[in-house]
Amino acid sequence: MKTQSHTAPGSRKSFLKKALMAGSGLTFGSALSGSLSTLKASESGKPDSVRGGKNGCWAPTTCNGCASWCSLEVYIQNGRATKIRGNNASKVNEGKACPRSHMGIQELYDPDRLKQPxxxxxxxxxxxxxxxxxxxxxxxxxxxxxxxxxxxxxxxxxxxxxxxxxxxxxxxxxxxxxxxxxxxxxxxxxxxxxxQEAGKLSHWYQCGFWGFPQWDLKHTRYIICWGTDPVSSTRQVSHHNSSWGKMIARAKVAVVDPRLSATAAKADEWMPIKPGEDGAVAGAIAHVILTRGLWSKEFVGDFKDGENRFKIGQTVDEELFDEKLTKGVIKWWNLELKDRTPEWAAERAGIPAEQIERVAIDFGRAGSQAISMVGRGPVAQPRGSYNALAGNALVGLVGAVGTEGGNMSGNPFFNEPLPGxxxxxxxxxxxxxxxxxxxxxxxxxxxxxxxxxxxxxxxxxxxxxxxxxxxxxxxxxxxxxxxxxxxxxxxxxxxxxxxxxxxxxxxxxxxxxxxxxxxxxxxxxxxxxxxxxxxxxRHGNRHRHVTLHRRVVDRLWNxxxxxxxxxxxxxxxxxxxxxxxxxxxxxxxxxxxxxxEPQNGEELELFATKHITQNYWNPDRHRGGDKFESWESFYNTGVWNSDPYVLKRRWGNMPTESGKFEFYSEPLKRAITQHAEKHGLTTDQVMESANYVARGEQAFIPHYEPPVIIDEGNNDGLILVDHKSRLNREGRSANSPWYYEFKDVDPGDVANQDVAKINPKDARRLGISEGDDIVMSFKENSITCKARLWEGVRPGTVAKSYGQGHWAFGRRASLEFGKKARGGNNNEIIPAEYDRLTGTSAYYATVRVRVSKA
CATH class of the missing domain: 3.40.50.740 (Rossmann fold)
Incomplete structure (x- = not known):
C-alpha cells in the first residue's frame, strides 16, 4: 500500500485557491492519492441546480460545530457556500458567530470527504x-x-x-x-x-430540570467559572464572545481551573486549583456565605429570632430556622458545611484561604445577580456528580435562581413529537x-x-x-x-x-x-x-430558539x-x-x-422537520414566542425565538418533588435506595461499589468527595488536564488548515503544533526544554507532541487541548493516513473511568501520566 508523508500546510491563500478549485469540481480524483486512494471521488456528484446566482444571496442555517447550535446565515453563490455570519433573527446568539462556524466551510469542501459508498x-x-x-x-x-x-x-x-x-x-x-x-x-x-449527564443530575435534583442552565450575563454582578472557559468551549459560545467584554467591565469573574484559560486571562480571580478539588472550594464558599450571613433571606429563609447560628463546627437545630423556598439547608450545614472552612479547603485545593474567602464574600454580596457556571472540569470526573451538586448549590444559597443576572433553566418550547x-x-x-x-x-x-x-x-x-x-x-x-x-x-x-x-x-x-x-x-x-x-x-440570553439546519448548497458528491x-x-x-x-x-x-405521505428520504426529512416545528410556523397552533404565517415564512427566517425568560417564575413552584430548591434530595435518596434494593444491599454498599466516600445521608446532599487520580504508583508524573480549543468542531476540524494556522488563539498553544503545556518548575525537574519532542504515557499507551513551557498551568499538572492526534480523517489531520498520527490524542492515555451515578465518562484530571523527552 502506498503511503503519503505529511507536508507542512501551505499558505492560506494557496489553500483557498485549491479549495475553490475543488468547489468547482475541477480536481477531485487527484486530490486523494496515495493512502487515500481507496476513498477516491465519485464521478457522479455533479450539482443538479444552481442557487444564489452569480451575485449571491444569504440563506439561514445552523452551525453544528458544537452544542451551542448557533443560528447562522450562509452566503451562497452559484450553489456554493462562501461566507458565514450570525443570524440577526436569533435572540440567543443575536447575529454573532464564533470561529467554529467559519471553519464549517472548510469542512464542507474538504477534498478528503467521503464521496460515495x-x-x-x-x-x-x-x-x-x-x-x-x-x-x-x-x-x-x-x-x-x-x-x-x-x-x-x-x-x-x-x-x-x-x-x-x-x-x-x-x-x-x-x-x-x-x-x-x-x-x-x-x-x-x-x-x-x-x-454530559453528571452536570444534568445536579439541575434535576436541585432545580427540577434535566438539562443545562443558561446565564444572564447582561445583568450579572459576579460569575464563578468552575472548570469552564465560556468564551471558548461551553454552550452559548457566540453569545458569550459578544457579551463577555461588556460584562467584565461591570461584573467580577473568578475562574477555578488549573489552566490559565482565555476566560481566566481576563478574570479578576484565577484560582489554579489542584485538579478535582472543586467540591472542597465550593463547600468552603458555601460555609463562608452562611457564617457571614450572606445567604438570601428572601429565598432561603432565616433564623426565627434573627440570630445567625451558623458557627464553625457547631450543629444547628432545624426548628430554629424558618426555611422558605429551599429544602434542607440546615441538614446540609449539619452534615457537611459546618467544618468546611476556607483553611480546610485551602489545604486540599492548594489555593490561599484568603482568596477563597474573598471570592465567597464577593459572590454572596452579589446576591441574586450571581452566576455559578459549573463546567466540564469538575463534572467529567469519577466523582463528578457531587462536584456538580456543590457548585450549583451556591446559586440556591444566594437566591440566584431564575433571577436577573443569575442562573436560569431553559425557556419553554413546543416541539411536536414524532409518531411513536x-x-x-x-x-x-x-x-x-x-x-x-x-x-x-x-x-x-x-x-x-x-x-x-x-x-x-x-x-x-x-x-x-x-x-x-x-x-x-x-x-x-x-x-x-x-x-x-x-x-x-x-x-x-x-x-x-x-x-x-x-x-x-x-x-x-x-x-x-x-x-x-x-x-x-x-x-x-x-x-x-x-x-x-x-x-x-438551544437556549441562552434569556431566550430559547428552535433553529433550522437547511440544505442551502448543491451537494458536490453522492x-x-x-x-x-x-x-x-x-x-x-x-x-x-x-x-x-x-x-x-x-x-x-x-x-x-x-x-x-413521504415517497422518499428527502420528503421524510422535510415532512418530519415540518411536523416537529408545526407549533411555530402554523398560526393556528401558535403557543408562544415568534409567530409566523406559514412554513415558508419560518423556513426563510430559519429560527423561532421563545418569549423572554420570566424572572422568578419558579420561585415557590420549582418542578422538584417539594416545589423548592433542594439541598437535600429525597428523590436522589430513593434512586440510590432503589438500586441498593435491586441488588439486595444497603445504600452504603452501593456508594462503596460505585467508588464514592459518602455514607448515610451525606450521599443525598452536596458534599466533598476526594478526587480520584488514577496512576501507576508513580508520583513523579503529571496530572493531565484535558481542555477544549475554541477551534474544535468536536474533533472534526483537524483536517482544516485554519485549525493549525490559528491554533495560538488558545492561551499557551502554538500555531501549527500540538503542544503539552508544562509549568517550568516541572520541566526543570523532568529535564524538558521548550520545543522538545515529548512522550506522554499511561500504562501501555503513549502519545507524542511538543513541550510548551508555560506558567499558565499549575505545577504538578500538564494541560493539553483535545483535537489533534488523528491517524485517520484526512491528509492534514494525520502524518501518514491510516498509520501515523499528527500530534497526540488525549483519549489514548486517559483511561476509561466514570462518574458511576450517571455513567458520565471521566475525561478531566483523572490520570497521572508519565512525561519524558522523546
Whole structure:
C-alpha cells in the first residue's frame, strides 16, 4: 500500500485557491492519492441546480460545530457556500458567530470527504492495515446492510444489533430510536452519555430540570467559572464572545481551573486549583456565605429570632430556622458545611484561604445577580456528580435562581413529537427489546441514574467493554453515524478493539475517520450544517430558539442525510424483502400542510422537520414566542425565538418533588435506595461499589468527595488536564488548515503544533526544554507532541487541548493516513473511568501520566 508523508500546510491563500478549485469540481480524483486512494471521488456528484446566482444571496442555517447550535446565515453563490455570519433573527446568539462556524466551510469542501459508498475487501481490521475499500453503489450497500439485519431477525437475535449516535439533530429519533426499536434492539448508544449527564443530575435534583442552565450575563454582578472557559468551549459560545467584554467591565469573574484559560486571562480571580478539588472550594464558599450571613433571606429563609447560628463546627437545630423556598439547608450545614472552612479547603485545593474567602464574600454580596457556571472540569470526573451538586448549590444559597443576572433553566418550547413506533413492533422486536443493554448500565457499580430512576441512564463508553467481552451478549451488526468514539472516548483504543471484533459494522460519516477504518461498509453523510434539513433546539440570553439546519448548497458528491435518507433506503429495502414495518412507520410522517405521505428520504426529512416545528410556523397552533404565517415564512427566517425568560417564575413552584430548591434530595435518596434494593444491599454498599466516600445521608446532599487520580504508583508524573480549543468542531476540524494556522488563539498553544503545556518548575525537574519532542504515557499507551513551557498551568499538572492526534480523517489531520498520527490524542492515555451515578465518562484530571523527552 502506498503511503503519503505529511507536508507542512501551505499558505492560506494557496489553500483557498485549491479549495475553490475543488468547489468547482475541477480536481477531485487527484486530490486523494496515495493512502487515500481507496476513498477516491465519485464521478457522479455533479450539482443538479444552481442557487444564489452569480451575485449571491444569504440563506439561514445552523452551525453544528458544537452544542451551542448557533443560528447562522450562509452566503451562497452559484450553489456554493462562501461566507458565514450570525443570524440577526436569533435572540440567543443575536447575529454573532464564533470561529467554529467559519471553519464549517472548510469542512464542507474538504477534498478528503467521503464521496460515495465503500465496501471493505480486507477482512483484517487493525490500525495500520489497509481496509482495501472499493466503491459500491448505494443500492449494493443498502442491500447488504438489510440482509444482515434480516438475518438477526430470522434468528431472533435482534438484541445483537447496536446503534451508535454522534452529533445529531432533532430528527435523530428516526434512525436512532424508531429504526432501532422496530428492528428490535435495546442497544442505543449516544455521545451525550459520554460527557454530559453528571452536570444534568445536579439541575434535576436541585432545580427540577434535566438539562443545562443558561446565564444572564447582561445583568450579572459576579460569575464563578468552575472548570469552564465560556468564551471558548461551553454552550452559548457566540453569545458569550459578544457579551463577555461588556460584562467584565461591570461584573467580577473568578475562574477555578488549573489552566490559565482565555476566560481566566481576563478574570479578576484565577484560582489554579489542584485538579478535582472543586467540591472542597465550593463547600468552603458555601460555609463562608452562611457564617457571614450572606445567604438570601428572601429565598432561603432565616433564623426565627434573627440570630445567625451558623458557627464553625457547631450543629444547628432545624426548628430554629424558618426555611422558605429551599429544602434542607440546615441538614446540609449539619452534615457537611459546618467544618468546611476556607483553611480546610485551602489545604486540599492548594489555593490561599484568603482568596477563597474573598471570592465567597464577593459572590454572596452579589446576591441574586450571581452566576455559578459549573463546567466540564469538575463534572467529567469519577466523582463528578457531587462536584456538580456543590457548585450549583451556591446559586440556591444566594437566591440566584431564575433571577436577573443569575442562573436560569431553559425557556419553554413546543416541539411536536414524532409518531411513536409501538404499533410497528412485532413479537421479534419485543423479544429483542427485553434484553439487557450492551453498556452494562444498572449493574451494582454502575447505578446510571436518569432523572429519578437508577439503571436507565447511559454508560456510553462502557459499551466498548460490553462488545469486547460479549457481555451481556455478542454484537453482530452495528451502525454508527456522525461520531468517532475511537477518537473521542477515553480509552479510545478499546473502541478500535471493539469495532474490529464486530462481524458487520457500518459507519455513516462525512470523513474517513478512525471508526471508518474498522467498518465493512462506509456511507458518505451529508454535512448537517449545509446539506440537510432538520430542527435543533438551544437556549441562552434569556431566550430559547428552535433553529433550522437547511440544505442551502448543491451537494458536490453522492452523499445522503444520515438521519433520514439512509434509514428510508433501509426501510424500503427491508419492505422489498418482506419486512414492511419500518417503512409503514415512516409513512406516518405526513406533511402537516397537505397530509401527503413521504415517497422518499428527502420528503421524510422535510415532512418530519415540518411536523416537529408545526407549533411555530402554523398560526393556528401558535403557543408562544415568534409567530409566523406559514412554513415558508419560518423556513426563510430559519429560527423561532421563545418569549423572554420570566424572572422568578419558579420561585415557590420549582418542578422538584417539594416545589423548592433542594439541598437535600429525597428523590436522589430513593434512586440510590432503589438500586441498593435491586441488588439486595444497603445504600452504603452501593456508594462503596460505585467508588464514592459518602455514607448515610451525606450521599443525598452536596458534599466533598476526594478526587480520584488514577496512576501507576508513580508520583513523579503529571496530572493531565484535558481542555477544549475554541477551534474544535468536536474533533472534526483537524483536517482544516485554519485549525493549525490559528491554533495560538488558545492561551499557551502554538500555531501549527500540538503542544503539552508544562509549568517550568516541572520541566526543570523532568529535564524538558521548550520545543522538545515529548512522550506522554499511561500504562501501555503513549502519545507524542511538543513541550510548551508555560506558567499558565499549575505545577504538578500538564494541560493539553483535545483535537489533534488523528491517524485517520484526512491528509492534514494525520502524518501518514491510516498509520501515523499528527500530534497526540488525549483519549489514548486517559483511561476509561466514570462518574458511576450517571455513567458520565471521566475525561478531566483523572490520570497521572508519565512525561519524558522523546
Amino acid at each position: 465503500m465496501k471493505r475487501t480486507n477482512p483484517e481490521k487493525k490500525r495500520g492495515v489497509d481496509p482495501g475499500f472499493v466503491p459500491i453503489s448505494w443500492d449494493e450497500a443498502i442491500d447488504e446492510i438489510t440482509d444482515r439485519i434480516l438475518e438477526l431477525r430470522e434468528k431472533d437475535e435482534t438484541h445483537k444489533y447496536m446503534m451508535v449516535q454522534g452529533r445529531n439533530s432533532g430528527l435523530h429519533p428516526i434512525i436512532y430510536d424508531r429504526m432501532t426499536r422496530i428492528i428490535g434492539s435495546p442497544n442505543r448508544i449516544n455521545s451525550d452519555g459520554l460527557c 413506533p409501538d404499533d410497528y413492533l412485532d413479537q421479534t422486536a419485543k423479544n429483542g427489546l427485553g434484553h439487557p443493554t450492551i453498556d452494562q448500565r444498572g449493574r451494582l457499580d454502575l447505578p446510571a441514574i436518569f432523572q429519578n430512576q437508577a439503571g436507565t441512564g447511559m454508560v456510553s463508553n462502557k459499551a466498548a467493554d460490553g462488545v469486547i467481552d460479549k457481555d451481556p451478549n455478542e454484537i453482530k451488526v452495528a451502525i454508527s453515524y456522525y461520531g468517532n468514539f475511537a477518537f473521542s472516548a477515553p480509552g479510545a483504543r478499546r473502541w478500535e478493539k471493539a469495532l474490529g471484533s464486530i462481524p458487520f459494522y457500518v459507519d455513516i460519516n462525512t470523513h474517513p475517520s478512525e471508526v471508518s477504518w474498522f467498518a465493512d461498509i462506509v456511507l458518505p453523510a451529508a454535512n448537517g450544517m449545509f446539506e440537510k434539513n432538520a430542527p435543533v433546539v 452523499v445522503k442525510s444520515d438521519e433520514t435518507e439512509v434509514p428510508w433506503m433501509i426501510a424500503e429495502k427491508l419492505a422489498e424483502k418482506g419486512f414492511p414495518n419500518l417503512l409503514d412507520h415512516y409513512k406516518t410522517y405526513r406533511d402537516p400542510e397537505t397530509g401527503a
